[in-house]
Amino acid sequence: MSNKKVILVVMDGVGISVTGLGDAVTEANTPTLDRLRKVCPYTTLKAHGSAVGLPTDDDMGNSEVGHNALGCGQIYSQGAKLVNESIESGKMFDSATWKELLENAKANGGTLHFIGLLSDGNVHSNISHLKTMIAKAKEQGAAKVRVHVLLDGRDVPATSAPLYIEDLEKCMASLNDGTFDAKIASGGGRMKVTMDRYQADWDMVKLGWETHVKGEGRQFANALEAVETLRNETGAIDQDLPAFVIAENGEPVGKIVDGDSVILFNFRGDRAIELSMAFDAGDDFTYFDRGVKPDVKYAGMLEYDGDLHIPSKYLVNPPEIKETMSEILDKAGLKSYAVSETQKYGHVTYFWNGNRSEKFASEEWKEIPSDRVSFDQRPWMKSAEITDDLIEAIKSEKFDFIRCNYPNGDMVGHTGSMDATIIGVESVDLGLTRLLKVAEEYGYTVLITADHGNADEMLEKNKKGEITVRTAHSLNRVPFYIVSKDKYEIKDADSTKYGLANVAPTVLKILGIEAPASWEESMI
Numbered sequence: 001m002s003n004k005k006v007i008l009v010v011m012d013g014v015g016i017s018v019t020g021l022g023d024a025v026t027e028a029n030t031p032t033l034d035r036l037r038k039v040c041p042y043t044t045l046k047a048h049g050s051a052v053g054l055p056t057d058d059d060m061g062n063s064e065v066g067h068n069a070l071g072c073g074q075i076y077s078q079g080a081k082l083v084n085e086s087i088e089s090g091k092m093f094d095s096a097t098w099k100e101l102l103e104n105a106k107a108n109g110g111t112l113h114f115i116g117l118l119s120d121g122n123v124h125s126n127i128s129h130l131k132t133m134i135a136k137a138k139e140q141g142a143a144k145v146r147v148h149v150l151l152d153g154r155d156v157p158a159t160s161a162p163l164y165i166e167d168l169e170k171c172m173a174s175l176n177d178g179t180f181d182a183k184i185a186s187g188g189g190r191m192k193v194t195m196d197r198y199q200a201d202w203d204m205v206k207l208g209w210e211t212h213v214k215g216e217g218r219q220f221a222n223a224l225e226a227v228e229t230l231r232n233e234t235g236a237i238d239q240d241l242p243a244f245v246i247a248e249n250g251e252p253v254g255k256i257v258d259g260d261s262v263i264l265f266n267f268r269g270d271r272a273i274e275l276s277m278a279f280d281a282g283d284d285f286t287y288f289d290r291g292v293k294p295d296v297k298y299a300g301m302l303e304y305d306g307d308l309h310i311p312s313k314y315l316v317n318p319p320e321i322k323e324t325m326s327e328i329l330d331k332a333g334l335k336s337y338a339v340s341e342t343q344k345y346g347h348v349t350y351f352w353n354g355n356r357s358e359k360f361a362s363e364e365w366k367e368i369p370s371d372r373v374s375f376d377q378r379p380w381m382k383s384a385e386i387t388d389d390l391i392e393a394i395k396s397e398k399f400d401f402i403r404c405n406y407p408n409g410d411m412v413g414h415t416g417s418m419d420a421t422i423i424g425v426e427s428v429d430l431g432l433t434r435l436l437k438v439a440e441e442y443g444y445t446v447l448i449t450a451d452h453g454n455a456d457e458m459l460e461k462n463k464k465g466e467i468t469v470r471t472a473h474s475l476n477r478v479p480f481y482i483v484s485k486d487k488y489e490i491k492d493a494d495s496t497k498y499g500l501a502n503v504a505p506t507v508l509k510i511l512g513i514e515a516p517a518s519w520e521e522s523m524i
């Protein structure tokens with residue numbers, strides 16, 4: 001054991017509001033955070049854009065890039081940027097995987113299918129990548145393209161799906177002619193169909209398989225009609241719209257069948273892994289009954305899991321994240337512990353360790369099962385259970401470094417419910433109150449931060465100047481507190497020079513371990 005011990009708390013989605021618009025963080029009753037702000041070393045961190053390897057400072061942060069940076073103390077170019085570069089340089093279309101999938105569809109008189117999030121949120125996907133790939137497919141002789149569209153409303157405005165559908169339809173209409181036929185074939189809200197993560201609910205993926213592959217489900221003449229009808233009937237925002245199938249004369253226009261090729265155009269892994277498993281796995285796949293699996297060639301935009309090599313084929317190499325904190329602690333013989341509930345479990349394990357799902361020998365990981373509800377119905381989520389578990393880990397006196405994620409600010413923030421999000425943030429504060437007491441007793445220094453904003457901006461002004469509900473992350477900075485009996489001083493605490501990648505070096509400094517030269521600087 002090191003004689004210094006550290007706990008790092010990630011309050012997912014708890015940023016610092018600039019506009020005061022829908023600021024559930026300030027509205028919440030948070031006596032512990034308020035007290036810490038007065039008595040502890042404190043600064044703020046940049047958690048978006050260039051600070052986390054995204055293409056521009058207009059890109060909001062997200063859990064993947066945030067936890068990558070927190071876990072490795074470095075800034076890597078991330079999926080959104082790597083795909084842009086691969087498309088711009090033409091490397092994607094020269095890749096063996098692109099050629100193989102295209103030739104497969106052409107040789108079999110088959111269809112090239114694209115499945116993915118129809119969005120320009122740049123968190124999981126970007127519609128511009130999709131449009132370029134469709135145009136390139138035509139240029140290179142593909143005859144038939146079908147697109148299976150997952151509606152966003154979670155990284156982009158809540159009811160913006162029609163804009164993205166129109167954009168895609170327009171692009172396809174400009175390409176369609178006697179030699180080329182592109183259409184939307186199926187779709188649904190991203191929180192209802194296909195994009196489950198961390199195996200929280202395989203039924204979502206089963207529904208995706210039935211919808212995209214089998215063409216089973218409620219039929220509509222086109223995607224706009226589907227969105228309009230389903231919205232009128234359910235009142236749901238885009239992310240929660242039910243699944244739909246586009247059909248002509250009662251026949252789905254784009255089932256996935258033998259001889260076809262399929263590209264999942266999402267670049268982020270967490271919500272892309274399960275569908276990739278369903279396409280890649282052989283007969284040993286047990287998560288749901290796929291029926292007769294069509295004989296297709298399948299590829300993801302990126303490799304989503306670098307340990308399990310999911311999927312087996314992909315178009316763009318992922319960032320090769322090296323010298324993670326877990327690796328360094330492991331080499332130094334220090335023991336780490338990671339805990340969250342299902343919805344964020346992979347964030348503190350798989351994203352934390354550079355998109356790798358295997359743990360180092362010195363690590364222990366704990367997943368607390370999440371409720372399977374919309375989190376405005378249970379805004380406290382598993383904050384009490386996570387705290388109980390942390391307290392047990394502290395008392396075990398086994399761990400030099402403990403990390404955790406409280407999901408509330410983010411997961412409740414994404415529902416758009418201000419009232420529920422306030423309760424979510426209050427639940428985190430209560431968790432901290434309990435945690436800090438025991439941490440102090442056992443001599444831990446506690447660092448408290450967040451991976452990006454969300455709860456701090458529950459409202460926004462739309463292009464017409466109207467105030468609307470915001471379900472997406474914010475571009476705001478996040479807080480960083482040091483709670484310790486030891487005296488630490490943050491250098492230039494009043495400046496805005498730090499970002500998420502400065503956290504890991506600060507942890508190592510406290511633990512008395514030298515950081516690799518590739519890392520950013522410590523804040524103390």
Ligand SMILES: O=C(O)[C@H](O)COP(=O)(O)O
Pocket residue numbers: 012061062063064123124154155271410414
């Ligand atoms: O996947 C999601 O839920 C959102 O697109 C982004 O949220 P996260 O980055 O906080 O997971």
Ligand SMILES: [Mn+2]
Pocket residue numbers: 012013062063064066410451452
């Ligand atoms: Mn997050």
Ligand SMILES: [Mn+2]
Pocket residue numbers: 013063410411414454473
């Ligand atoms: Mn989020």
